[in-house]
Amino acid sequence: MAEAISTRTVRRPAARSAKTIAADICVLGAGIAGVSAALEASKLGRTIVIVDGAPTLGGQAIGSIIGTIIGLYTHGPHRYQITHGIADDLISDLTAEGSLNRRVSMTSTITFQYDEVRLCRWIERKIEEAGIHALLGAVLVDVAVDKRRVTHVQFATRFGPVAVEARGWVDASGDASLTYEAGFEVREPDAPVYGSLNFLIEGYDAEAVKELVIKDVHDRLATRGGEYGLVRHDGFLMPFPGKNFMLANVTHLETKLDPLATASMVAEGRRQADSAIRFLKTEFPRIFEHARIRAYGNPGLRQTRWIVGRRQLTLDDIRKGERPPDAAARCAWWVELHDAKDLVHWERFEHDHVYYIPLACMVPREADNIVAAGRSVDADVYALSAIRVMGPCIAMGAAAAHSLDLAGSGSVHKIDLTRLQQRLYDNLDRTD
Numbered sequence: 001m002a003e004a005i006s007t008r009t010v011r012r013p014a015a016r017s018a019k020t021i022a023a024d025i026c027v028l029g030a031g032i033a034g035v036s037a038a039l040e041a042s043k044l045g046r047t048i049v050i051v052d053g054a055p056t057l058g059g060q061a062i063g064s065i066i067g068t069i070i071g072l073y074t075h076g077p078h079r080y081q082i083t084h085g086i087a088d089d090l091i092s093d094l095t096a097e098g099s100l101n102r103r104v105s106m107t108s109t110i111t112f113q114y115d116e117v118r119l120c121r122w123i124e125r126k127i128e129e130a131g132i133h134a135l136l137g138a139v140l141v142d143v144a145v146d147k148r149r150v151t152h153v154q155f156a157t158r159f160g161p162v163a164v165e166a167r168g169w170v171d172a173s174g175d176a177s178l179t180y181e182a183g184f185e186v187r188e189p190d191a192p193v194y195g196s197l198n199f200l201i202e203g204y205d206a207e208a209v210k211e212l213v214i215k216d217v218h219d220r221l222a223t224r225g226g227e228y229g230l231v232r233h234d235g236f237l238m239p240f241p242g243k244n245f246m247l248a249n250v251t252h253l254e255t256k257l258d259p260l261a262t263a264s265m266v267a268e269g270r271r272q273a274d275s276a277i278r279f280l281k282t283e284f285p286r287i288f289e290h291a292r293i294r295a296y297g298n299p300g301l302r303q304t305r306w307i308v309g310r311r312q313l314t315l316d317d318i319r320k321g322e323r324p325p326d327a328a329a330r331c332a333w334w335v336e337l338h339d340a341k342d343l344v345h346w347e348r349f350e351h352d353h354v355y356y357i358p359l360a361c362m363v364p365r366e367a368d369n370i371v372a373a374g375r376s377v378d379a380d381v382y383a384l385s386a387i388r389v390m391g392p393c394i395a396m397g398a399a400a401a402h403s404l405d406l407a408g409s410g411s412v413h414k415i416d417l418t419r420l421q422q423r424l425y426d427n428l429d430r431t432d
């Protein structure tokens with residue numbers, strides 16, 4: 001018989017100090033923007049810590065089962081890849097193992113449907129191989145600021161407080177959490193921008209599904225969806241060829257910046273997902289008679305809160321596509337604003353159209369050592385709806401890493417833009 005494990009009795013000390021981690025750069029948020037920033041910064045020889053409140057890496061790309069990476073290519077028959085960096089390895093590694101499905105859309109752009117389990121492992125492996133310190137399950141509680149610079153940040157974990165000290169900070173939180181908690185100004189939309197709870201369906205007829213016409217589903221949602229408790233009339237159902245699951249993005253949820261309302265999104269999102277299955281089984285029985293939900297994602301947040309940058313990117317800017325002197329990322333995705341319960345507002349651009357994200361939109365105007373990347377950058381609601389997708393998030397992550405590297409202990413508002421753009425050549429100028 002194994003020896004019994006002995007126990008000891010303890011009490012929390014009255015005063016306890018936080019464990020401290022020091023790094024050159026701290027990335028808050030381990031979504032695709034934060035992962036891109038961390039991997040790029042580590043290639044520059046910096047010590048990096050990446051922190052997330054969730055217990056795993058990957059942010060919404062993994063936890064919310066987003067399912068498709070868009071915005072990496074231009075549209076049209078002469079398309080080319082506009083963002084490289086970690087996207088190149090991600091595409092080649094996941095394609096080689098059969099976890100990425102390359103899709104050519106109606107406008108001839110390329111999107112990538114991914115298996116989220118495999119993408120998660122890819123991210124974990126890359127972060128580990130790069131020697132990046134990942135602090136997970138750690139929620140930001142306090143930010144210390146001295147003369148426009150964040151000096152250290154306090155996190156709460158299940159097993160006690162942790163402090164991180166760093167010279168430069170990437171706010172890749174999606175909700176501008178670092179900037180907001182530091183006491184700097186941020187923006188919030190006055191009207192709701194809807195999020196969604198995505199889910200995976202299994203058990204559908206793999207042959208019959210080849211005849212699925214999404215327009216028929218949309219039409220039926222518009223006429224009958226309400227009877228099932230569904231609010232949205234559009235969305236996507238995307239079978240993964242060769243695998244037995246399908247991604248469903250057909251729900252719409254209000255995303256309020258309130259802890260209790262946010263928690264209730266889980267129940268509401270799952271209710272809508274269950275209703276969608278009832279709808280599909282009844283309305284399209286040949287395909288969905290035996291369908292069931294294999295996995296519910298976490299509620300996906302699109303546009304919640306973002307920084308006030310030195311400049312705001314506008315709809316007009318992205319329509320015109322002029323290259324600003326401080327261009328830091330190049331994009332081609334359309335305006336995709338979820339501002340109504342039933343339908344998404346789209347504005348599509350002509351083939352080959354590209355536009356740019358200036359560095360000035362990524363730097364909070366009141367801070368010298370924060371660069372935002374991903375959903376937290378400064379843009380009006382229309383422009384943000386276009387640049388928040390994963391291709392631009394990857395490009396912004398790379399730009400954030402290089403900007404902080406060039407700034408060192410100086411200000412991100414005063415870096416050498418020529419050097420920045422030389423380093424970002426692939427993401428700004430390559431057209432192959």
Ligand SMILES: Cc1cc2nc3c(=O)[nH]c(=O)nc-3n(C[C@H](O)[C@H](O)[C@H](O)COP(=O)(O)OP(=O)(O)OC[C@H]3O[C@@H](n4cnc5c(N)ncnc54)[C@H](O)[C@@H]3O)c2cc1C
Nearest residue numbers: 029031032033053059060070140173174300301374375390
């Ligand atoms: C339903 C839905 C469908 C979408 N569909 C697509 C699509 O098909 N293709 C596409 O390319 N894009 C799509 N998008 C957009 C895209 O997925 C996201 O905008 C993108 O993943 C955002 O990445 P991010 O790194 O900026 O933020 P996130 O992935 O949101 O990561 C932010 C991270 O920061 C952490 N964090 C935040 N605050 C704190 C805090 N205070 N303390 C600790 N950690 C914190 C969070 O836990 C989170 O992990 C979709 C978005 C949604 C919501």
